Amino acid sequence: MGARGPEIRSTAAMRATMAAYFEEIRRAAEEGVGKVAWCTSVGPAELLYALGFRVYFPENHGAMLGASRMSSELIPVASAAGYSPDICSYLTSDIGGYLKGETPLKKAYGFKSVPRPDVLVYNTNQCRDVHDWFSFYQREFNAPLVGVSTPHPVPELEDVHVKAVEAQLEALIEPLERVAGSRLDMPELKRVVALSRECSDLWGKVLGTGANVPSPLSFFDGCIHMGPAVVLRGRPEAVEYYRLLLAEMEERVRDGVAAVEGERVRLYWEGMPVWGRLRDLSELCSRLRACFVVSTYCNSWIFDVLVLSRPLHSMARAYTKLFINRTERIKETYIRELVKKFGVQGVVFHDSKTCPNNANSRYGMPRRLEESGVPTLTFNGDLCDLRLYSDVQVRTSIEAFVEQLTGG
Numbered sequence: 001m002g003a004r005g006p007e008i009r010s011t012a013a014m015r016a017t018m019a020a021y022f023e024e025i026r027r028a029a030e031e032g033v034g035k036v037a038w039c040t041s042v043g044p045a046e047l048l049y050a051l052g053f054r055v056y057f058p059e060n061h062g063a064m065l066g067a068s069r070m071s072s073e074l075i076p077v078a079s080a081a082g083y084s085p086d087i088c089s090y091l092t093s094d095i096g097g098y099l100k101g102e103t104p105l106k107k108a109y110g111f112k113s114v115p116r117p118d119v120l121v122y123n124t125n126q127c128r129d130v131h132d133w134f135s136f137y138q139r140e141f142n143a144p145l146v147g148v149s150t151p152h153p154v155p156e157l158e159d160v161h162v163k164a165v166e167a168q169l170e171a172l173i174e175p176l177e178r179v180a181g182s183r184l185d186m187p188e189l190k191r192v193v194a195l196s197r198e199c200s201d202l203w204g205k206v207l208g209t210g211a212n213v214p215s216p217l218s219f220f221d222g223c224i225h226m227g228p229a230v231v232l233r234g235r236p237e238a239v240e241y242y243r244l245l246l247a248e249m250e251e252r253v254r255d256g257v258a259a260v261e262g263e264r265v266r267l268y269w270e271g272m273p274v275w276g277r278l279r280d281l282s283e284l285c286s287r288l289r290a291c292f293v294v295s296t297y298c299n300s301w302i303f304d305v306l307v308l309s310r311p312l313h314s315m316a317r318a319y320t321k322l323f324i325n326r327t328e329r330i331k332e333t334y335i336r337e338l339v340k341k342f343g344v345q346g347v348v349f350h351d352s353k354t355c356p357n358n359a360n361s362r363y364g365m366p367r368r369l370e371e372s373g374v375p376t377l378t379f380n381g382d383l384c385d386l387r388l389y390s391d392v393q394v395r396t397s398i399e400a401f402v403e404q405l406t407g408g
């Protein structure tokens with residue numbers, strides 16, 4: 001029987017970094033110290049930071065609602081307001097929480113409520129739901145809604161795609177300047193893009209340590225530690241944090257410290273996390289001595305084409321090139337490369353009911369991988385709505401899959 005490896009020491013610094021981030025937003029919303037922009041998780045955060053906004057990410061809030069297991073009670077509130085329980089459960093948890101006046105931000109960071117937006121900024125590179133989600137708050141707060149409609153799904157990334165997005169990013173500048181009350185300073189945007197790239201590279205290196213045997217971190221650790229890469233990319237705090245985390249992961253590699261003691265099976269997590277079950281699944285895998293060493297999800301915040309010399313152009317490339325926005329063939333190639341690079345023995349697909357956009361088992365991918373000798377398992381569940389998730393079924397499926405991979 002295996003066990004979880006030691007706690008990651010940097011976790012305390014990560015919590016402090018996130019607390020300082022939320023305190024800035026709270027002060028902006030509740031004390032008028034700065035303006036608040038709401039942004040989708042792969043929206044143009046660099047542009048917003050360069051204009052001096054405090055940037056709040058409702059998807060991060062959705063993940064908090066899922067992790068704190070508040071979603072199942074809040075989703076019906078959104079459903080009563082006309083939002084189907086079949087659409088994104090980040091959206092329905094978040095809107096349900098807003099309508100009910102509940103948010104984990106109160107207890108965790110002393111907020112009175114979710115921060116009022118001065119502007120809402122979206123990018124549909126991941127799905128249409130984000131636009132509908134932000135449109136609700138546009139009506140609710142009477143705040144301006146601006147954004148980018150990205151071509152989807154993109155096969156090979158071509159100039160035509162990038163130019164279409166770059167033009168939309170340029171068109172955001174003027175309305176955002178109006179809300180910010182200041183002009184965009186190009187050297188500042190370049191500085192922010194350079195920081196975002198540095199954060200991205202460090203985060204990529206942290207995740208890359210998972211290629212070592214044993215892996216010093218698991219997918220579940222990645223879900224906890226990805227916060228700054230999502231919400232603070234473009235800010236020096238994120239760079240500082242990932243330097244610390246990378247040093248710790250490299251030390252673990254040198255000392256042979258494993259995320260899962262006695263690691264004997266290396267797995268790939270494909271799809272959304274099950275936020276309310278991170279700990280349970282992590283403990284199950286530790287018992288089985290199986291480690292999820294790589295995931296598409298955590299890798300989604302590696303933007304390796306950002307360059308400070310062409311900030312808007314490279315943002316357009318980075319945010320259009322995204323895995324979730326690509327065709328099945330590109331996705332399959334990407335997964336196969338990671339399977340090889342990380343020495344993965346099996347791929348586990350989470351078919352999340354309310355996020356078909358990031359459930360990649362629905363168009364024959366598991367079958368195609370199987371046919372070329374990569375074992376797969378698909379389980380049904382959801383990112384936030386635990387009514388769609390069966391503890392017993394998932395546990396039994398993962399146990400049987402690991403048994404199959406280890407030959408008993």
Ligand code: SF4
Pocket residue numbers: 059088089090091126127128129130354355356357358383
């Ligand atoms: S990608 Fe999925 S989880 Fe994310 S906002 Fe869209 S539907 Fe929701």
